[in-house]
């Protein structure tokens with residue numbers, strides 16, 4: 001009986017320790033995932049073609065980045081290029097990217 005309770009407590013501790021880690025995302029993995037994005041998002045506000053505005057991502061809030069990427073993926077926020085970029089990202093990828101973006105200015 002005692003052993004079962006100990007196992008249960010240990011399981012709960014592991015679950016609660018893992019949840020915030022996932023929500024925060026892995027910035028190092030996010031940096032790798034973002035290599036394809038930097039062609040457009042590396043500059044301040046414009047890319048090589050100054051004809052259209054590319055938002056500066058560095059330092060933006062992680063929750064906002066995840067919400068924006070989900071909206072592109074779901075087609076709720078309409079932008080063909082960004083939809084193409086977001087459609088293959090998993091929720092974990094988005095959290096990782098958001099953690100990285102939030103960590104750079």
Ligand code: HEC
Nearest residue numbers: 034036037039040053054055065068069079081082085097
């Ligand atoms: C071909 C250029 C291009 C590439 C590549 C690209 N983006 Fe974008 N991104 C844009 C443009 C343009 C916008 C603004 C679209 C709009 O007005 O909704 C944007 C918007 C965003 C936004 C919303 C920012 C805000 O302030 O609302 C996020 C987040 C984002 N991109 C992340 C990414 C990520 C992550 C990748 C790589 C997986 C990526 N982008 C690749 C051009 C690009």
